[in-house]
Amino acid sequence: MKQTISAALAERGYDTLTQVQTAVSDPALEGADLLVSAQTGSGKTVGFGLAIAPVLLGDADQFGPAASPLGLVIAPTRELAMQVKRELMWLFAKTGAVVASCVGGMDMRDERRALARGAHIVVATPGRLRDHVMRGSIDLSALRSVVLDEADEMLDLGFREDLEFILDETPEDRQTLLFSATVPKSIATLAARYQKDAQRISTVAEKSQHTDIDYRAMLVAPRDGENAIINVLRFFEAPNAIIFCNTRAMVSRLATRLSNRGFNVVALSGELTQNERSNALQSMRDGRARICVATDVAARGIDLPKLDLVIHAELPNNHETLLHRSGRTGRAGRKGVSTLIVPPAARKKAERLLRFAKLNAGWGPAPSAQEVQAEDQKRILADDVWIQEPTANEAALAEELVATFTPAQLAAAYLKLYHTAHAAPEELSDVNTKPEKHEPFGPSVWFSLAKGRKQGADPRHLLPMLCKAGGISRGDIGAIRLQDDQSFFEVKADKVPGFLSSIAPAMSVEGFAVEQLDAAPDLGRTGKPAPRGKTRKFDRKPPKPHRKGDRTSNTKHKGKDEFGDDRPIKAPVPARTKDADAKPRKPFKPEADTPKGKRPADRKKGPPPPKGKPNSKKNRARAAAKAIAKAKGGDSTPKRRKS
Incomplete structure (x- = not known):
């Protein structure tokens, strides 16, 4: 085993092993469960390949015929799984290992045919591997080693349930290796459940992350x-x-x-x-x-x-x-x-x-x-193109260019071609720039313009209109005040002669007359114009006088309101009092033995109220017939018509 793996490493250009590769290939840890944390890019893939090789091969240098997988590597993403497969294929190339993959996004039928032919090592993603297990297209009973690569990421992506399902399907005497850049609490919990006496390996690079x-x-x-x-x-x-x-x-x-x-x-x-x-x-x-x-x-x-x-x-x-x-x-x-x-x-x-x-x-x-x-200039001067010998075609063209153009023209053309091939940099704002404080506008002269709100005047329209007609900039115009039939604006004093000469002799801007004022206009109450459909408080009409007899018609004037206007203020309504000449009403006291729903004995019994609406035409006619019959002394009950 050592000879075949060593030969593969030598062909790949491995003179020395990285720190994590040396740690996991220690003969004292052969066959043990490992919990390894090392920085990304430290050679973990080759590391766990070296760790599982003695368990998969034993004392042999070659694998036997492929059947059920002996090794299983689970990775969180398709790209990582395919990368691991490529690394293991060259590492175990001289051992005759068959490496298969089961990843999402690939044709599942091809994967099932590859598994049916047999594989020594399977590299898979959690979701696709669980599908194969549930369909019965892969047998995990012969596994000797299981590797979870980027285990923390698989848990973060929600693969805990899939991982537990897969690990429960594997033999209990398997070797389990967990490789991860970090070891959070979730990884430690998973290791405690599925590993036996796991050896913790932490490289020195973890204490000073990514020194390169x-x-x-x-x-x-x-x-x-x-x-x-x-x-x-x-x-x-x-x-x-x-x-x-x-x-x-x-x-x-x-x-x-x-x-x-x-x-x-x-x-x-x-x-x-x-x-x-x-x-x-x-x-x-x-x-x-x-x-x-x-x-x-x-x-x-x-x-x-x-x-x-x-x-x-x-x-x-x-x-x-x-x-x-x-x-x-x-x-x-x-x-x-x-x-x-x-x-x-x-x-x-x-x-x-x-x-x-x-x-x-x-x-x-x-x-x-x-x-x-500045970096572009350094790269241009340090480019190797200046010291390279030109080819025959390049030399002929170079001589023609030198004979046709001056060195300055050639250098300028080269710079233009270089900048054309590279995107121009962007101008960035200063992060620490604070909002500028607005300085006082300074001496100014006021003007009036015969265009107000009724003519559709608006500051966003007036400002560019005045700048264009008067030959001044936005900063030369100060306040703009809108009225119903005219508008007022101020111009810096030193810009007034130029402004007047630009609008002379008509003294108008886009057909609206402009007049210079001797002093700032007296606008009275100023403020933002009210939204359309609404009125400002000081433009509201006074309330209508109250009708005679209304309880709130008793008003009086008391000073001025917050707007400086005399406004009628409602006087407090006196409490309702009893009329001195009115006869007091006796309180109603029902008799104790009065049955519920019956009238008291001291009350006069009268005819029951007529049914229906009290003011209907039928009831009025009935009441009139009763009154006539009573006056004649006859029966007051109206007779019904015979049908």
């Missing part, structure tokens, strides 16, 4: 976030860069903006199909695209060559996500830069994330347009 990454927190104005991203891309000019956003909408918006500015950009989010995602990553690998805009989940497990720059367009929600994002760069000993775009409102959040992640970041503004241009 230069962290920079860039303060930007609230509306300069996207402009700052453009300047960061132009300042570093990294071969490959990835920009992280929190939502799909932001990914689409930023990718469109960068594409319009001439950047070769691809978008990566969860709404893309597997083929679209694969094409996007392939375009980054072969150089057709240089920038990838992605969400956190979509970018998990991405391993791009020469990825030297990571930009956090939006701050993540926790420090673990910050570490995973930044871990896309600074891999395998390469240096990288991770920049955080921080508006003023998010500064405390950024400081908290960096503190929890144990990171030290340099704070400062985003690169300005002048700094980007």
Whole structure:
């Protein structure tokens, strides 16, 4: 086993192993359960490959015929699973291992046929693997080792139930390895349940996270976030860069903006199909695209060559996500830069994330347009093209150019071509700029304009109209006061001669007469005009006089109101009193033995009230007939007609 694995590592160019790879391949830990935490990009994939190799192969150097899988690796995303598969294929290439994959977005029928043919190692995502288990297309009874890669991310994505279902289907004597960049409480709980006497391995790099990454927190104005991203891309000019956003909408918006500015950009989010995602990553690998805009989940497990720059367009929600994002760069000993775009409102959040992640970041503004241009000059002068020997075709054309144009013309043409191929930097606002205090307007002269509210005057229309007609700027006009039939405005005293000469001799602006005033107009009560359909308080009409006999008609004047006008103020209504000549009414006292619903004996019994409406035509006729019959002394009961 050692010979085949060592030969594969040598062919791949591994002279020495990384710290985590050395720790997990310790012979004293052979076959033991491991809980490993190491920074992203430290070689964890090769590390757990070395850890499970002795358990899968034993003392043999070659695998036997493929049947039920012996090893299982579970990863949170499709890209990470496919990356792990590629790493394990070259690591176990000389052992004759068959590596299969079960990931979402791929044809499930092809996966079932591959599993039926047999596989030694299966790399899968949780959801798709559970589907295969429930359909009976994979047998986990022969497993010897199970690896959970990026276990913390799988729990954050809601795969706990799937993981527990899968682990319950595996043999109890299996080897279980949990690899993660961080070990939160949820990972420790999962390890305590499914691991036996697990050995905890924590690399030294965890105490000083990502030492190969230069962290920079860039303060930007609230509306300069996207402009700052453009300047960061132009300042570093990294071969490959990835920009992280929190939502799909932001990914689409930023990718469109960068594409319009001439950047070769691809978008990566969860709404893309597997083929679209694969094409996007392939375009980054072969150089057709240089920038990838992605969400956190979509970018998990991405391993791009020469990825030297990571930009956090939006701050993540926790420090673990910050570490995973930044871990896309600074891999395998390469240096990288991770920049955080921080508006003023998010500064405390950024400081908290960096503190929890144990990171030290340099704070400062985003690169300005002048700094980007200075870096362009350095790159032009340091380019290797100046020392390269021209080819035969290039030499012939170069001689023709030198004979036709002067050196200054050639240099200017080269600079124009260079700037045409690169997006221009953006002008950024000063983050620390405070609102300017308005200084007094100074000496001014007032004018009147024969156009008021009734003629449709509005300050937004009057200001450009006056500037255009008078040849002055917006800052030369002070207050504008609107009235019903005219408007008043003030002009700086030193601009008055030029203003008068511009509107002379007609002394009008767009047909409306203009007159210079000797003093500021006396507008009385000033203020904003009332909205249409409403009146201001001091424009309201006085209340109508009260009708005679009304209880509130007793009014009197008492001074002036808050507007300075004499207003009638209602006098307090006296309390109602009894008439002295009125006969007091006796209170009603029913007899004790009066049956409920009966009239008291002391009351006179009268005829029951007529049925129906009291003032109906029928009742009036009946009452009239009774009165006539009573006067004649006859029966007062009206006779009914015979039908």
